[in-house]
């Protein structure tokens with residue numbers, strides 16, 4: 233029986249993680265669940281999965297929950313609660329399914345304890361990839377990706393030697409604006425940007441998919457996870473989202489992983505690795521799908537993709553600036569304060585204004601994140 237600490241249980245990945253765990257009551261037990269504010273969704277999860285502890289990041293929501301559930305389980309609150317859960321509870325697998333930079337601090341605590349880190353929160357590797365991978369080696373923690381592309385690559389690399397990899401081919405659906413002209417991106421609405429053609433996800437990652445920043449973050453994530461240079465990471469548009477990514481080897485052979493666009497599959501793989509367990513998820517009907525198509529992304533239209541390659545090249549705290557600026561810009565777009573096309577502009581401005589620090593430690597990363605957020609909050 234593996235004990236699971238699930239951070240972000242009320243989000244899209246969190247709910248899917250519980251959907252997987254529900255299928256395997258003999259394999260997994262929930263130690264703790266964490267949320268930001270949505271205690272209405274957390275309460276039924278507590279009743280079903282009986283965690284010893286829950287953490288509610290928002291103090292007010294946490295006090296409300298305490299009153300509602302009496303002594304059913306321990307309720308911790310705030311950032312301290314998240315850190316306490318990751319650093320002191322008894323668990324085997326840490327599932328990082330929170331969104332944004334806030335996922336970093338608890339992940340670092342789990343790494344220090346040498347845990348298995350099933351990671352959906354790609355921002356952790358984007359902002360602190362060098363530090364996180366170094367710490368994983370030092371403390372013997374194991375990172376297993378949940379992101380479908382990285383799970384695909386992880387699966388393709390099983391049984392292969394690292395020096396036999398020629399390149400990684402990250403597939404991208406292209407999002408809702410794949411066929412729009414660059415000039416039209418200034419007038420797209422929040423609703424249009426939130427209509428992803430293939431995946432149902434949280435708002436932030438859905439906007440990132442529309443701007444292709446999501447693929448940009450994934451390039452950086454792949455660089456750190458698989459220790460591969462940026463020139464060996466290629467992005468290919470594949471609108472059907474059936475091939476989740478590929479690895480090309482030095483002999484020219486390509487391995488791909490296929491599946492329906494359903495996050496339960498990579499989540500289950502991360503939880504059960506290195507085993508595969510039988511499930512009843514829907515299977516692919518290849519004749520019904522018919523065609524799988526591929527083409528190159530338009531780097532001029534999707535400026536965020538270009539910015540991701542740029543910060544990866546610069547290294548240091550540049551990816552942290554890109555991430556923080558993007559989080560604030562996306563939030564502003566969702567609140568109707570800026571145009572969709574202003575997202576890369578704000579990121580560019582932040583990258584120009586914030587100094588880059590090479591090989592940053594934890595404190596430098598947190599300072600850089602804070603400084604960038606303050607700067608971009610003041611930009612329009």
Ligand SMILES: NC(=O)c1ccc[n+]([C@@H]2O[C@H](COP(=O)([O-])OP(=O)(O)OC[C@H]3O[C@@H](n4cnc5c(N)ncnc54)[C@H](OP(=O)(O)O)[C@@H]3O)[C@@H](O)[C@H]2O)c1
Nearest residue numbers: 240241242243244245267268269270330331352353433434
């Ligand atoms: N969704 C996908 O299919 C998908 C695929 C690949 C990778 N990912 C990655 O997985 C992560 C989660 O994505 P998602 O789509 O599941 O996001 P989501 O639906 O927005 O859920 C986010 C979860 O994190 C909690 N949360 C939000 N802000 C927080 C904060 N400041 N402190 C503590 N907890 C906080 C939320 O709690 P409340 O509900 O209380 O707000 C919720 O439980 C992201 O890093 C994303 O890039 C997602």
